[in-house]
Amino acid sequence: MAILTVENLHKNYGPIQALKGVSFSVPKGSVFGILGPNGSGKTTLLGIVLNVLKASSGSFKLFDEEPSHVHRQQIGTLLETPNFYHYLNAVQNLTIAATIKQRGSADINRVLELVNLEQRKFSKFSTYSLGMKQRLAIASSLLGDPDVLIFDEPTNGLDPVGIAETRELIKKLHQAGKTIIMASHLLDEVEKVCTHVAILQKGTLLTHGHVDEILITDEIVETGAANLQQLQNILQQYPGAKRVYVNDQHVELTFAAGTASLEALNRYCFEHGITLHHLRLRKKSLETKFFELTQNTK
Numbered sequence: 001m002a003i004l005t006v007e008n009l010h011k012n013y014g015p016i017q018a019l020k021g022v023s024f025s026v027p028k029g030s031v032f033g034i035l036g037p038n039g040s041g042k043t044t045l046l047g048i049v050l051n052v053l054k055a056s057s058g059s060f061k062l063f064d065e066e067p068s069h070v071h072r073q074q075i076g077t078l079l080e081t082p083n084f085y086h087y088l089n090a091v092q093n094l095t096i097a098a099t100i101k102q103r104g105s106a107d108i109n110r111v112l113e114l115v116n117l118e119q120r121k122f123s124k125f126s127t128y129s130l131g132m133k134q135r136l137a138i139a140s141s142l143l144g145d146p147d148v149l150i151f152d153e154p155t156n157g158l159d160p161v162g163i164a165e166t167r168e169l170i171k172k173l174h175q176a177g178k179t180i181i182m183a184s185h186l187l188d189e190v191e192k193v194c195t196h197v198a199i200l201q202k203g204t205l206l207t208h209g210h211v212d213e214i215l216i217t218d219e220i221v222e223t224g225a226a227n228l229q230q231l232q233n234i235l236q237q238y239p240g241a242k243r244v245y246v247n248d249q250h251v252e253l254t255f256a257a258g259t260a261s262l263e264a265l266n267r268y269c270f271e272h273g274i275t276l277h278h279l280r281l282r283k284k285s286l287e288t289k290f291f292e293l294t295q296n297t298k
Contacts (some may be wrong), residue, residue: 001028002064003148003179004049009058011044017203018044021058024198026181026210031174033194033211034183040200042183046152050077073103076141078151086126091116093125097140097163106144115169129231131162144149149173151182155189167193191215208271209244217283219260222250223269224278234272238265250278257283 004026011019019041026032034042047053049060051072062071090160091108112121115135120128121144128136134154141149155163156171170193174180190197191211198208205251207214225231232246235253243254253265262279269276 002026003028003030003062004032004181005061005064006045006049007059007061007135009060010047010056011048011203012056013043016214019048019055019058022198022200022203022205023058023276024152024205026179027133027196029177029180030196031170031173031180031182031194033189033190033197034181034200035185035190035197036200037185039202040185041203042185042200043152044203045200046079046150046181046183048258050079050150052079072083073239074146075148075150076143076146077149078141080152084125084133084136087124089124090121090139093136094140094143098143100246101143107143107145111142114142114172115139116165129162130158131165133167134158134162135169138166142173147177148179151180153184154182155184155186163189175259175291187215203251216257219255219257220282221253221255221260221262221265222278222280222282223253223276224250225269225276226240227274229276231269234269235275240269 006025009019009022010017022045023039034045036042039048044053048055049062051067054154057173060067063074065071085096090112094108094111098108104111109118112118115138117132117135117139120132125133125136138154141151148256151170155166158166167189170180170182182194194211196209197211197214199206199214223231223235227270228246228251232244235241235244235251238244238253240255240259242256245252245254254259260281262281266279280288
């Protein structure tokens, strides 16, 4: 079952195309990251799904059905930090939130326990750290125990402790069976908490799928010998290498993840009359991978 299916969504603001024919589906039980730089269309996409914005063209489904108010009641949202009252405590603020949402008024203690604010539920909001404020916002989205959660930049503005707390909470909610859709511009965040990802750049969907497939990193092997030109000539024919490149110090070979063998490469060079004095395996960074995916989009 797909929780969300997006079909050829377009959104124009006058001459500006915020979304350009975006299509993907979110599997039930996944943590689905919508990843892209600021201005890529992530928030616009979530706004359309939550009926805050209207698409210029295209369509989408929720729970494999045409979207309705009933479907949206099954979704907890965190689009921006709610305007909690600074002089009220957590219980009082969530009571107001439950009244506005018309759900979850008997749920307050449960959600506070889930986000680890049970001990501070009678403390004023103004005494909370940034991370605690964000966890209270997530608690508000959990009122009524929705099956699906949508978060827009859930760690934005947090310090390292708050970021770690929020990420652990998202993992905990996923383990409890929630489907989570989250927009983020942070590659590291998506890698650490998401199972699936869609990458947007200037309104265009570049790729989507399982995180392990989309963000898989190549392996790079550095080799060195007395005669780099001779080494490069020999390695141009090395089986399995996707790319062979020579710089001032080394000849580098690029392999698909998990396929590089230093032992086999060393043996190959020796059998072709070259003794290596340098042999090192390193991985291409995710930042490099993300840059390669996004840099060519106009």
